[in-house]
Amino acid sequence: MSVTAQIIRRRRPSLAGYVFLLPWLLGFFGLTLGPALASLYLSFTNYDLIGTPHWVGLENYVRIMTADSKVADSVHVTLLYVAMSVPLKLGFALAIAVVLNKGISGLPIYRALFYLPSLLGASVAIATLWRKVFAGDGLLNHVLLVFGIHGPSWVSDPNTALYTLVALSVWQFGSPMIIFLAGLRQLPQDLFEAASIDGATPRQQFWRITVPMLTPVIFFNVVVQTIDALKAFTPAFIVSGGSGGPINSTLFYTLYLYQEAFGYLRMGYAAALAWLLVLAIVAVTAVAFVTERLWVHYDD
Amino acid sequence: MIERARRPWPRSLAYHIVLCAASLVMLYPLLWMFASSLKPNAEIFETFSLFPEHWDFSAYSRGWNGLQVSFGQFFWNSLLISMLSVTGNLISCSLAAYAVSRMRFPGRNICFSLMLMTLMIPYQVTLVPQYILFLNLDWVNSFLPLVVPKFMAVDAFFIFLLTQFFRGLPRELDEAAVMDGCGPWRIYWKIILPLSVPALATAAIFTFIFTWDDFFGPLIYLSDVENFTVQLGLRGFLDSGGQSDWGAMFAMAVLTLLPVLALFVFFQRLLIQGIATTGMKR
Incomplete structure (x- = not known):
């Protein structure tokens, strides 16, 4: 050759x-x-799609940080949503996964039933349903009536509207549950046998063996679910009819971004909001990986 | 399994009771929605019962023709967009995954790192310039902005999924094929793809479900009612007549869930494996 x-x-x-x-x-x-x-x-310009972008320097960022009360509202709402939905969702996911992992018969059926809401939950159909489950004359209040409780209209009360969205998110604990189940199945059984021979109670086994051994999976789920919750859009859009109301109580950050971009055609401002979202996500990830050493246990 | 034999039956019975109760609470809203679609409107918000006192199937025909365009059109649009997206993702992501997992070329690792990096970028960042781009191409209010990006492997997640699978296939296959005079294209087409049907099926099913459920993309790119997807149709229904006709609203909502439910019934194992092995968030 x-x-x-x-x-x-x-x-x-x-x-x-x-x-x-x-x-x-x-x-x-x-x-x-x-x-x-x-x-x-x-993000350093003003642009309304019609003319040409007009350079304004840091003005957009300054306004976001100091002068726009709707940004403050939306950040507050979004952080509250993350802080409530992520721990609750993962708590349910882990609890059910642990029970399912006890060698119960019918595991595939239960797993499928618990996973179903996760699969369907992102659709407009479910968000619409949610609006009626928590309406004044909705499903929840009819159930409460059995116990003699007259519930409010949960979706149109600014004090409770966000909780209905948290409930919607927690309801979809199925996919982290599947990830937990896969993790639980990988735990070495001899550790548990040794522990029960030494007289460890199931509760001790859970906190001293299961949780520490599962921290890599917990870590993964926390990061993924947190980032996902920061980006949530559809449920708030449908439940509030696109407004983020009542009184901005469901104005998720992404919903506000959408309103700025496609409602008011403030493209530059929306771009600045988007870049701040990137920074938030990078920050979450960075914090997660920096603190990882402190609480995540890797078997090596 | 030894554990199960040792377990006293009252405890396992207790687990079953808890799990049954929990799944009933979880699924009750779904069952209620289905039941409501079979009730006359006056009955829906009277009780939480799952059994209609008066069966009424007319909600389905009222909903089907509830907007000026029939839901049949919305289903067709959604199906078209979803199938094209599946095709695009399978082609473009498998090509990219093959390159980074089975071929050697300078810059390969950089490309793979860039792919992983794009997993982190939220779509909001590219949203505005992409919209401006598609507006200038005169693609807005057509399916192109929703479909063409899929042919460019923008869903890096699926590249990642396929890369993992391709890496698990034995290298000897490629080497033997090279000895027999196969080039990379034939190895890709005749060896790698046929062996990767489970991974490709997983990617296809998830792409279909994500696209079918997508609300944001259609919301910003489609404005003519004739172009609406089922998700936009439902939302349009909610804004117009749906406020007074919840039976029809629920009937259409049930119909939009059916394709995803069907995929779930037939491919449950692939879906659950896909989540367990890749950590997908849905």
Whole structure:
């Protein structure tokens, strides 16, 4: 074989690799990296889709941080939502997974039933249903009436509207439950046998063996669910009819961003809001990985 | 399993009671919605009963024709968008996954890191410029902004899923194929893809469900009622007549859930495995 032929043979795979990657490269540069940089630029401008972007420096960011009370409301609502929904959801997921892992018969059926809400929950159909479950004349109040309680209209009371969305999120504990179950099945059984021979109660086994051994899975679920909750949109949009009401009580950050971009056509302002969301997500991830050492146990 | 034999039966009975009660509470809203779609409107908000006193199937026909465009059109639109998205994702993501998992070329690891990085970027960041781009291409109010990106592997999650699977296939297969004179395309098409049917099926099912349920994309890109997906149709119904006709609203809601339910019934094992092994959030 001649030298050139060898070089060609060696070089061919490298070209071929990029041919396979071509669709992704187009998408990465054209739809991800390019737009991300463009939105960074737009975040320093005022732009209403009609004229040309008008450079305003840090004005958008300054207004977000200091002068826009709706941003403050939406950050408050979103953080409250994250702080309530993530622990509750993961708590239920872990509790049910532990019970299901006890060698109970009918496990596949229970697992399927508990997973179903997770699968369906992101749809408009379920958000619509939720609106009627928690309405004044809705399902929940009819059930409460059996106990002689006259419930309020949960979705239209600013004090309770957010809780209905938290309930919707917690209701969808199925997928973290499946991840917990998969994790629980990997735990070495001999540890539990040794512990029960030494007289450890089930409760001690749970807190001293199950939880520490499961921390990598818990860590994963906390990070994923937190980021997901920060980005929640559809339930708030449907339950509040797109307004984030009553009185901004369900104005999720992403919903406000949507209103700014497509309601008021303040594209630059919306881009700034989006970049702050990225920073929040990066911050959450960074904090998670920095504190990981303190509480996540890796078997090595 | 030894544990189960040792367990006294009252305790396992207690577990079953707790689990049954919990699943009933969980599923009650869904069952109630289905029951409500079979009740006359006057009856829906009278009780929480699951059994209609008067059976009434007319909600389905009222809902089907409740907007100026029939729900049949919305179903067709959703089906078209979802099937095209599945096709796009399978082609583009499997190509990318094949390149980073089975081929050697300079820059491969950088590309893979970039793919993982895009997993973290929320779509809100690219939203505004993408919208401006599609507006300038005159694609807004067509299916193109929803479908074309799928042919460019923008759902990095599925690249990741397929990469994991491809890496698990034995290397000897490729080497033997190279000996037999196969190029990368034939290895990809004749060896890797046929062996990866379970992973491809998982990617296809999840793409279908995500696209079917997607609300935000259609919300910003589709404005003509003829182009609405089922999710937009439901929302339109809620805003217009649905306020007074909840029976029809629930009937259509039930119908929009059926395709996802059907996939769940037939492919439950793949779905649950997919979540357990990749940590998907749904």
